[in-house]
Amino acid sequence: MSTPTDPSSQRSLSYVGALNEAVEQEMDLDPGVFVIGLNVDDHKGIQGTTQGLFDKFGPDRVMDTPLSEDAVTGISIGAAMAGMRPIHVHIRMDFLLLCMNQLINMAAKAHYMYGGQTKVPLVVRSIIGKSWGQGAQHSQGLHSMFMHVPGLKVVAPTNAYDAKGCLTAAIRDNNPVIFVEHRLLYSTEAPVPEAPYTVEFGKARVVGQGTDITLVGISYMLVECLRARELLAEVGISAEVIDPVSLMPLDVDTIAASAGRTGNLLVVDNAWTVAGAGSEIVAAVCERATGNAPVVGRMGYAPTTCPTTPVLEKDFYPNATTIAARAFAMVRPGDKPWSPDAEPTLPHEAAFKGPF
Amino acid sequence: MSTPTDPSSQRSLSYVGALNEAVEQEMDLDPGVFVIGLNVDDHKGIQGTTQGLFDKFGPDRVMDTPLSEDAVTGISIGAAMAGMRPIHVHIRMDFLLLCMNQLINMAAKAHYMYGGQTKVPLVVRSIIGKSWGQGAQHSQGLHSMFMHVPGLKVVAPTNAYDAKGCLTAAIRDNNPVIFVEHRLLYSTEAPVPEAPYTVEFGKARVVGQGTDITLVGISYMLVECLRARELLAEVGISAEVIDPVSLMPLDVDTIAASAGRTGNLLVVDNAWTVAGAGSEIVAAVCERATGNAPVVGRMGYAPTTCPTTPVLEKDFYPNATTIAARAFAMVRPGDKPWSPDAEPTLPHEAAFKGPF
Amino acid sequence: MSGNTPDPETLARVYRSLRLIRRTEEEIARLYPSDKIKSPVHLSIGQESVSVGVCDALNDDDMMSATYRGHAAYLAKGGDLNQMMAELYGKGTGGAGGKAGSMHLVDMKAGVLGMSAVVGTTIPIAAGYAFAMKREGRPSGEGRITAGFFGDGATEEGVFSETLNFAALHKLPILFVCENNGFAIHSPLSNRWATEALCERVRTYGIPTHEIDDADVFTIRRTAVDAIQAIRAGEGPQFMECKTYRWREHVGPGEDYDDDYRTRDELAPWQENDAMATTGEMLDAAERDAIDKDVEQRIAEAIAFAEQSPWPEPEELFSHVYAD
Amino acid sequence: MSGNTPDPETLARVYRSLRLIRRTEEEIARLYPSDKIKSPVHLSIGQESVSVGVCDALNDDDMMSATYRGHAAYLAKGGDLNQMMAELYGKGTGGAGGKAGSMHLVDMKAGVLGMSAVVGTTIPIAAGYAFAMKREGRPSGEGRITAGFFGDGATEEGVFSETLNFAALHKLPILFVCENNGFAIHSPLSNRWATEALCERVRTYGIPTHEIDDADVFTIRRTAVDAIQAIRAGEGPQFMECKTYRWREHVGPGEDYDDDYRTRDELAPWQENDAMATTGEMLDAAERDAIDKDVEQRIAEAIAFAEQSPWPEPEELFSHVYAD
Numbered sequence A, B: 001m002s003t004p005t006d007p008s009s010q011r012s013l014s015y016v017g018a019l020n021e022a023v024e025q026e027m028d029l030d031p032g033v034f035v036i037g038l039n040v041d042d043h044k045g046i047q048g049t050t051q052g053l054f055d056k057f058g059p060d061r062v063m064d065t066p067l068s069e070d071a072v073t074g075i076s077i078g079a080a081m082a083g084m085r086p087i088h089v090h091i092r093m094d095f096l097l098l099c100m101n102q103l104i105n106m107a108a109k110a111h112y113m114y115g116g117q118t119k120v121p122l123v124v125r126s127i128i129g130k131s132w133g134q135g136a137q138h139s140q141g142l143h144s145m146f147m148h149v150p151g152l153k154v155v156a157p158t159n160a161y162d163a164k165g166c167l168t169a170a171i172r173d174n175n176p177v178i179f180v181e182h183r184l185l186y187s188t189e190a191p192v193p194e195a196p197y198t199v200e201f202g203k204a205r206v207v208g209q210g211t212d213i214t215l216v217g218i219s220y221m222l223v224e225c226l227r228a229r230e231l232l233a234e235v236g237i238s239a240e241v242i243d244p245v246s247l248m249p250l251d252v253d254t255i256a257a258s259a260g261r262t263g264n265l266l267v268v269d270n271a272w273t274v275a276g277a278g279s280e281i282v283a284a285v286c287e288r289a290t291g292n293a294p295v296v297g298r299m300g301y302a303p304t305t306c307p308t309t310p311v312l313e314k315d316f317y318p319n320a321t322t323i324a325a326r327a328f329a330m331v332r333p334g335d336k337p338w339s340p341d342a343e344p345t346l347p348h349e350a351a352f353k354g355p356f
Numbered sequence C, D: 001m002s003g004n005t006p007d008p009e010t011l012a013r014v015y016r017s018l019r020l021i022r023r024t025e026e027e028i029a030r031l032y033p034s035d036k037i038k039s040p041v042h043l044s045i046g047q048e049s050v051s052v053g054v055c056d057a058l059n060d061d062d063m064m065s066a067t068y069r070g071h072a073a074y075l076a077k078g079g080d081l082n083q084m085m086a087e088l089y090g091k092g093t094g095g096a097g098g099k100a101g102s103m104h105l106v107d108m109k110a111g112v113l114g115m116s117a118v119v120g121t122t123i124p125i126a127a128g129y130a131f132a133m134k135r136e137g138r139p140s141g142e143g144r145i146t147a148g149f150f151g152d153g154a155t156e157e158g159v160f161s162e163t164l165n166f167a168a169l170h171k172l173p174i175l176f177v178c179e180n181n182g183f184a185i186h187s188p189l190s191n192r193w194a195t196e197a198l199c200e201r202v203r204t205y206g207i208p209t210h211e212i213d214d215a216d217v218f219t220i221r222r223t224a225v226d227a228i229q230a231i232r233a234g235e236g237p238q239f240m241e242c243k244t245y246r247w248r249e250h251v252g253p254g255e256d257y258d259d260d261y262r263t264r265d266e267l268a269p270w271q272e273n274d275a276m277a278t279t280g281e282m283l284d285a286a287e288r289d290a291i292d293k294d295v296e297q298r299i300a301e302a303i304a305f306a307e308q309s310p311w312p313e314p315e316e317l318f319s320h321v322y323a324d
C-alpha cells in the first residue's frame, strides 16, 4: 500500500488541490466521468475543488443543477446505470438527507435487486462543515447511516494524498461510494504524486505507532488524535494512531491487532457516537476479542444538536485536549485525572473564518 | 414499571388492537391528536390499526394524504409546533427515507436550534415488513439511523401491552418519537388493560431470566430470542432475554448488569448489524466494563440487500435456530458446534401470507 | 379512432401483446392461491393498452422504466416471459435470480430498466438514463430514448416535479407516461389532487403534453409515435397522461368491488372498451385464434420453465452486493 | 403606484421598517470584520420591500416563516432586535440563547416561526402551522394565517410542489411568498429553471397568484392585504412571486460585482428604485429624520445589548435537546 510519504513525489498539494486533480485526471481518462451539483461550475468552484473544470470540460461535463438533490441523485444513478460515472457534489453532508431514498433504496440496492444486471458507479462527494456558526444543519457527519446499508461504500480520507487516491479509486469503482470530506481539512497539505493512483478501500493506515493505547480518528478527528498523541507523549504515554480511511469496507484487522497490543482502544469520530462508526469499530473489535477485550471508549459530538455560538460549539467537539485526557484516564485508571493545558484549537482551525 | 402480565387486566388484545385503542383513547382525550398518512382512512385501515377511527373522528382528524411523505412530515412538524399532536403513519419503514430531511434536519433539531421556543410532539409510526417477497425496499429496519440523532426518541415495542403503552407515551411526549412496528407482530396477543396507560421510555424489560448468556432481541427478533431460549434450555443453557423496548433512550444499565452476571451478551437486531442498534448496545456495555467485558456478539440481517425468494430470504434473517447455535458457541466455545433442529419458522410467521 | 387505424401487421402485433399480458396475468391470478408465487403482485389487468400502445412505438434499443405494477410494461417492451415467471416463482432462473420478485422486474437486454416498489423512485432514474443517451452523439432523429411509466400517485411526489424541470431544462430524450387509474391503493384522486390539471401543469415546464381519456390503444400508440419522433429529433421531453382503470384489487389476484371504495358500475364502461377485446374483434378470426394459441403455449412454457427451474443456491444470498 | 398610495401612518410605518432593516444589516456588515459575529450572514439588503410589504399586511398573531436570509422578515414581523443582535453575537441573551445564529432566527412571541439553513425546508412547516390555524375554529374572515417566505431556488425542491398541492387541497390559510432574486448563490435562473412560468404553474393547483416585477413596497403590501383577506375568508392559499435583487454577496458582508457572475449594471435599476429611498422621499423631512434617529438609537442599543450580554453558560450545550 502506498503511504502519504511516498518518496516518488515531493510535490506538496492541498486537500483541495488533490481532489481537483483526481477529478480532472479521471475526466481526461474517461469521457463517461462527469461532475454534477449545485454551483460546481461557478467561480468559487466548491471551495476550489472543482475550479477550472468547467472551463476545461464545458457545461456538459461540469453541470450546475437546480436545487433538486433528490432528482439529481436519481438522474445520476440512471446515468450510472447507462455506463457513465457521475460525481455528485454536495456542499454540505447535511443535504444528503434530501436524497436518502435514491441513495439507499436505489443506488445501494440496484445491483443486487436486479440480479447483477445493472451497476451504479456513482460518487457522492459531501463536505462536513465546522465552526463559524455552521450550527445544527451544516455540521453533521452522517457516515454511519451509509455504513449501515449494504451496497454502499464509504470513505473519509484525512490528508491530501488519500484524498486524491481515494477519489480516483471511488470514480473507478463500480459501486456507489459516499465520499466524506471535511471543510477544515481543505487547506492541509501533503506530498501528492502527479500521476493518477488509487488508494485501496478497506485498508486502515497506522499513522503513528505506539504501545499504550490505540486512537482511531475518523475524518477531521484524526488530526485531533495526532495532536493528542503529542500531548500524551509529554506524560509518557505512547499512543498508536490509526486512520481507517475507508469506513465501509472497514479494516477491523488492523485496528483489532493494534488494540490487542496496546490493550486500550479509543475511537474518536467526527459525528455522534450513538450507533455511529465508533460503535461499529468498538463492537467489531470486542466481538473478535471473545472475552479478552481491550478497554474501549468512544468520543464524538456531544449528544446534542450543534449550537452556533463558539462558546458552546467548542464543547460540542472532541479536541486534542479532551482526547488526551480521556486516553490518560483509560491508560492510567488509578491515577488522578489529568488534562493537558494545550490550546484546544489547532492553528489552521483558528485561521478558518467565515462567512462560510 | 408495569409488565405485560399486569393482573389488573385479563383481556387479551392483539398488537393491532392495542395500537388502535391507544390512538382512539388519546384522540378522545386530546382534540389536538390527529392521524395523518396515506390510506389511514380506508376500509383496511393500515392493517386494522386505524380502523374505525375515520368513522368516529372524521376526515379532519383521520386524514388521507397525497404521496408526499416529505411535505406531509413537514406539515406534521408545523402542526406540532402549533401545539397539535400528529401521528404520521407509514405503511413501511423504508418510506421514511423520503422524509429524512424533515425528520432529522427539522424535527430532531427544532427545540434545540430555536433555543426551546418550539416543541415538536410528533409520532412517526412505521412498519417493518418481512416475508412474502417484501424484498429490498419493503423490509428495512432503519431505527439505528434515528438513534444516531439527538433530539429523536425511538421505540420498538414487541408485544401488545407495550404497543399500547408506548404509543400512548409517544403521543403524550413533547418530542418527535419514531415508533417502530413489525408486520409479523401484528397478530400476536397479550393482556392489555382497557384504561389508558403509558410505558416509560428508557426501561428495558427482562422477559426471561437466565444465568449463562444475555440475549437482547430488538423488534421482531425478541420473539426469535425467546424461542431460542427454549431451544437452549434443552441443552442446559440458561439464557436471559431482554427486550430493550425503547432504543433511545436506551437502558444500558439493565443490559450491562445482566451481561455482567451471565458473562455473555448476544444482541439480535431486526436490521443490519454494521453501525446498528446492536453495535451501540455492545459498545456501550463494553465501554462500561473497562477491561472486564463479557463475551459479545451481534446478529442481524445478512450483510446483503433483502432478496425476495423465500429460499434466500430465510437465510437473510436470524432465527431461533441460528440464534441458539450462536449462543451455544459463545457459552461453550470449547464444545463442538451445535444447532437445534427446530423448525426455523414460528407458526404465526408461517401463517403469514400475501399479497402483502 | 379513424386517424389511428393500424396496418394489419401492427394490429396483429398489438393484439398479441395485449393478449399475452392479459393472459399471463390471469394465469398468475389463477396460480396465486397455490402459494407458489410468494410475491406481492400488482396486476395491470385492464390497463394494458397504455404499456402496449407506448412500447409498440419504441425501438428495441430504447429503454423503459416502470413501477411495481410492471408486468404489462415488461412484456410490452419484450421482456423475457420465462425469466419473469421464474422470477415470480423465486427461482434461480428468474431475471434477477429470484432477488426481485414481481415488484422489481428487469431485463436490460430488452430495454427494461428495472422497477421499484417505492412510488416515484424510477422517474429520475429514467431521466438519468436519457441523460446518458443524449450524450451518445447519434444523429438527430436517430437518438435513443427512454420511456418512464408511473401512476397518478407518483406525480404527487416531489421528485416528479424536480425531474420534469431538469428534463425540460436539459432537453432530455424521455417520454413521461402517467398511467392515471384514479387510485393510489384505495385513495381516490379527490383525496390527493388539489385539481386535475396535471397536463396543464406539466406544460408550464415547456413540455408538450397529451391527454388520452379513453385508453384507446391505437390513439396511445399514434400519440407516442409522434411524440417519440420529436424527442428523437432533440426537442426534449414529452408527457402523456393516459386515463385507465385497474380492474383487480391494488395488490393480489382478486377483485375488490365489495370493498367500499368503488363500485362495479365504475368498471363497466372500461370493460366495454377493453383494448384486448376490441382489437381482437378487428382481426380475422383465424389469425386471432392462431395468436391466442401461440400466446397460451408461450405462457404454458413459461410456467413449466418456472416450475422446473431450480431454486437459487444458498450462497446466492451473498452475490451481487457489490459489483466488481 | 397610484392605487397603492398609502395613508401617512402606513407610509411612516413602512419606511421605519425598511430603514430599520437596511441600517441593521449595514451595521452587521460594518461590524463583521471585527469577527464578533461568527455566523454566516446572508444579507437582505436591497430585498427589504418584500418582507416589509407582506409583513405589514399581517396581524401580530399571524405567523411567518423564512429562510437563512431572514433578517428582513424577522424584523419586518416585529422580531426583537436586541435578541437578534445578541443571537448573531452568540450570546446567551440571543433569541435562541446563541444556538441559532443568523440562519435560524426565531421569535415565537412576535410570530416568527423559525428559519432553516436547508433550502425549502420551512415551506411545509409553514403550511403545517397554517393547518393547525385552520382548526382553531375562528369565524370566517378572522382566522389567523401564516406567511411562508422562500427564494427562487427553493421552488425547485420537490417539497415545494408537494406543499402547494397539499395546501390547495386542504385550503390552508397560508400566503406563499417567493422572493425571486434571480440567483441561488451564483447560479442564475437559466441554469435552474426550464421556464420562468412559476406563477402559471402554481395556478394549476388552483392557487391564485400575483407576480410583482418592480418590488414596489406598496404594490406588494396592497397585494398582500387583498390576498390575506381572501385567505382569512377561508378561500385557501395564495401565492406571490416578487422579483427583487440581492445587492450584496450571497453570504457575507461585501459586494461581489467583480466576481464573474453578474455586473453592476444589473444592480443599477434596482438601486434607483430602492424602496427605502423612495418611501423616505415621500415623507416629510422632519418626520423622516425623527424616524432615522430613532432607528439608529434602537440599533445602537441592540449592539450595546449584544456586546454587554454574557456568553451562555457551558451547561447550556446540553439544554433543549429534549423538551419536557
Ligand SMILES: Cc1ncc(C[n+]2csc(CCOP(=O)(O)OP(=O)(O)O)c2C)c(N)n1
Pocket (backbone or CB within 6 Å): B038, B067, B069, B091, B095, B098, C069, C117, C118, C119, C120, C150, C151, C152, C153, C154, C155, C181, C183, C184, C185
Ligand atoms: C413512496 C411510497 N409511498 C407509499 C407507498 C405505498 N404504496 C404502494 S402502491 C401505492 C399507490 C400508488 O399509486 P399510483 O402511483 O397511482 O400507482 P397505481 O398503484 O395506481 O398503479 C402506494 C401508496 C409506496 N410504495 N411508496
Ligand SMILES: Cc1ncc(C[n+]2csc(CCOP(=O)(O)OP(=O)(O)O)c2C)c(N)n1
Pocket (backbone or CB within 6 Å): A038, A067, A069, A091, A095, A098, D069, D117, D118, D119, D120, D150, D151, D152, D153, D154, D155, D181, D183, D184, D185
Ligand atoms: C437543500 C439545500 N441545498 C443547497 C444548499 C446550499 N445553498 C445555500 S443558500 C442556496 C441558494 C438558495 O437560493 P434561493 O432559494 O433563491 O435563495 P436566496 O439565497 O437567493 O435568497 C444554496 C443552494 C442548501 N442550503 N440547502
Ligand SMILES: [Mg+2]
Pocket (backbone or CB within 6 Å): C151, C152, C153, C179, C180, C181, C182, C183, C184, C185
Ligand atoms: Mg393509480
Ligand SMILES: [Mg+2]
Pocket (backbone or CB within 6 Å): D151, D152, D153, D179, D180, D181, D182, D183, D184, D185
Ligand atoms: Mg434566489
